Amino acid sequence: MGMTYVQKILARACGKESVEVGDVVEPKVHLAMSHENGAMAMNQFVEIYKGTDLEAKVWDPDRIAIIFDHRIPAESAKTATNQKKLRDFVVNQKISKFHDIRGDEGGICHQILPEYGYVRPGYVVVGTDSHTTSHGALGAFAFGIGATEMAAVWTLGHVLNVEVPATIKVDVNGKLAEYVGPKDLILYLIGKITAEGANFRVLEYHGDTFKNMSTSGRLVVCNMSVEAGATSGIVPADDETLRYLKQEAGVSDKLELFGPDDDAVYEQVIEIDASTLAPQIACPHMVDNIKTVDEVAGTKIDQIVIGSCTNGRLDDLEAAARILKGKKIARTTRMLVFPASWRIYREALKRGYLNDLSEAGAVVCNPGCGACLGVHQGALGDNEVALATTNRNFKGRMGNPKAEVYLCSPDVAAASAVTGTITDPRAGGR
Amino acid sequence: MGKIVLKVGDDVSTDIIYPGRFMATVLPTETPQYTFADETEFNKKLNAGEIPQGSFIVAGENFGCGSSREQAASCLKGWELVIVAKHFARIFLQNAINLGLQMVICPDIEAEEGDELQIEGEVLKNLTSGKEFKIVPLPPARQAIIDAGGLVAYTRARLLAGK
Numbered sequence: 001m002g003m004t005y006v007q008k009i010l011a012r013a014c015g016k017e018s019v020e021v022g023d024v025v026e027p028k029v030h031l032a033m034s035h036e037n038g039a040m041a042m043n044q045f046v047e048i049y050k051g052t053d054l055e056a057k058v059w060d061p062d063r064i065a066i067i068f069d070h071r072i073p074a075e076s077a078k079t080a081t082n083q084k085k086l087r088d089f090v091v092n093q094k095i096s097k098f099h100d101i102r103g104d105e106g107g108i109c110h111q112i113l114p115e116y117g118y119v120r121p122g123y124v125v126v127g128t129d130s131h132t133t134s135h136g137a138l139g140a141f142a143f144g145i146g147a148t149e150m151a152a153v154w155t156l157g158h159v160l161n162v163e164v165p166a167t168i169k170v171d172v173n174g175k176l177a178e179y180v181g182p183k184d185l186i187l188y189l190i191g192k193i194t195a196e197g198a199n200f201r202v203l204e205y206h207g208d209t210f211k212n213m214s215t216s217g218r219l220v221v222c223n224m225s226v227e228a229g230a231t232s233g234i235v236p237a238d239d240e241t242l243r244y245l246k247q248e249a250g251v252s253d254k255l256e257l258f259g260p261d262d263d264a265v266y267e268q269v270i271e272i273d274a275s276t277l278a279p280q281i282a283c284p285h286m287v288d289n290i291k292t293v294d295e296v297a298g299t300k301i302d303q304i305v306i307g308s309c310t311n312g313r314l315d316d317l318e319a320a321a322r323i324l325k326g327k328k329i330a331r332t333t334r335m336l337v338f339p340a341s342w343r344i345y346r347e348a349l350k351r352g353y354l355n356d357l358s359e360a361g362a363v364v365c366n367p368g369c370g371a372c373l374g375v376h377q378g379a380l381g382d383n384e385v386a387l388a389t390t391n392r393n394f395k396g397r398m399g400n401p402k403a404e405v406y407l408c409s410p411d412v413a414a415a416s417a418v419t420g421t422i423t424d425p426r427a428g429g430r
Numbered sequence: 431m432g433k434i435v436l437k438v439g440d441d442v443s444t445d446i447i448y449p450g451r452f453m454a455t456v457l458p459t460e461t462p463q464y465t466f467a468d469e470t471e472f473n474k475k476l477n478a479g480e481i482p483q484g485s486f487i488v489a490g491e492n493f494g495c496g497s498s499r500e501q502a503a504s505c506l507k508g509w510e511l512v513i514v515a516k517h518f519a520r521i522f523l524q525n526a527i528n529l530g531l532q533m534v535i536c537p538d539i540e541a542e543e544g545d546e547l548q549i550e551g552e553v554l555k556n557l558t559s560g561k562e563f564k565i566v567p568l569p570p571a572r573q574a575i576i577d578a579g580g581l582v583a584y585t586r587a588r589l590l591a592g593k
Binding site: 024037039040043048050052054070075076078082128132144146147148149151155156160161163195196199200231286373374375379394395396397399401 | 528529580589
């Protein structure tokens with residue numbers, strides 16, 4: 001019986017010929033990523049070694065990545081102290097893949113990992129962040145874990161007790177219309193299968209829409225796969241993956257490509273005609289509360305956010321700048337921009353996108369998670385409404401349970417900035 | 431036996447259980463104070479010591495969806511609450527098992543705030559209504575972590591056994 005993509009990756013990582021859905025396995029980890037919450041993992045790591053007479057040493061310092069992104073620069077003394085402890089940990093444990101608060105190599109973890117070539121096709125990647133699913137865009141089995149589980153990975157080098165998940169095949173064909181992109185596709189899918197529709201399952205993406213999609217776009221779709229409850233989203237690695245890793249991530253070593261078996265067994269197959277999709281909006285307070293843009297057009301917006309690990313990449317900033325160049329953001333709203341990394345920031349600066357956005361009235365902030373998780377840089381006031389290219393709109397997400405968050409693509413966000421209300425980019429954005 | 435002290439609906443996210451703005455707090459001794467911080471009345475009762483250990487929270491589907499923040503399981507564990515849900519989101523479920531937070535998967539649960547619940551093997555009894563509901567057992571592999579007293583102890587044992 002044929003294996004799905006993730007079954008094949010897991011079989012390799014376990015040194016087995018094959019694995020079946022439901023098998024409990026302990027795959028070798030190729031990359032283990034943490035951000036500021038590494039502080040919690042660090043405490044548990046020390047706890048594991050307590051009373052053992054063994055020196056607390058991570059299994060492989062070259063396979064651990066620590067990237068500061070959630071609260072940078074530190075918003076509080078507590079965060080600054082956690083970051084300081086993690087810096088000491090990085091030095092003591094000789095962890096090589098460390099990205100501090102720096103304008104040359106900093107950024108959001110889910111951009112830094114691909115950008116620096118840390119993720120390769122066929123890898124098992126774990127991260128103490130639910131959006132670790134992003135890295136399925138490069139053909140890795142990548143999923144989120146908690147801090148204690150990360151401490152166990154740092155100790156042993158494999159993930160304990162993984163049940164081989166069933167896979168849902170998502171077959172998407174057709175060309176996306178102008179002003180419709182990967183964000184609209186994933187929002188549509190989440191709306192269709194609901195926020196728990198892929199719980200404990202893998203979403204494996206196929207079809208010519210994905211064949212023709214850039215790695216940047218695939219990262220958007222895999223990033224938000226977790227919002228349908230998926231353990232992981234994954235796109236079989238192909239020529240585009242190789243192009244990205246070589247040209248953009250500077251990877252020079254030989255990469256091996258393999259995909260799912262032709263006779264792989266899928267729990268379910270979902271077919272989508274991408275050519276018929278309109279811009280999609282996730283309405284408060286659930287990511288699966290999806291409407292098309294015309295159904296909510298005219299909703300007044302107080303704050304617009306472009307950026308995050310979902311839509312803070314160069315093509316996202318380009319899309320926003322294309323719409324906002326020479327225009328003004330409505331006086332009744334405000335716009336914050338968070339590029340996903342400093343490399344992206346500098347490139348967007350060179351190409352003039354940041355200038356266009358700033359002249360339109362946007363505030364370009366430092367790369368990082370920013371307003372998305374409601375810690376600092378853009379909390380919402382009581383009864384305010386936000387429109388964001390981020391990935392979550394749960395109650396309280398942007399720091400205020402009395403506020404509302406709508407999610408959309410960069411094109412919708414930019415077009416809406418001009419009017420101050422939710423606006424269809426196909427009508428008002430030109 | 432314990433009383434249901436909070437009943438919530440479907441898709442309760444970790445942003446509700448433990449808001450992001452408290453994420454810099456990582457110690458298990460400090461996270462409990464922010465449990466359901468935006469559900470101010472319930473949070474006040476917890477911090478005033480009005481909710482006994484072993485009390486139940488009853489939820490609908492997909493409890494703990496969203497962020498992987500372990501504080502969401504750690505804070506509930508701090509109060510020794512028992513969480514009953516129709517089903518749990520994956521990362522939250524795993525975190526709860528790893529920290530030894532008691533959870534009950536009960537797809538058919540019918541109960542109201544104030545009802546008394548009791549767990550008897552694979553059955554959840556609502557002592558107030560007299561109804562009984564089947565509990566879905568955790569996979570055996572997860573049970574090994576619970577039996578070891580959580581993932582820290584389990585990993586330590588594996589480490590000492592040479593992996």
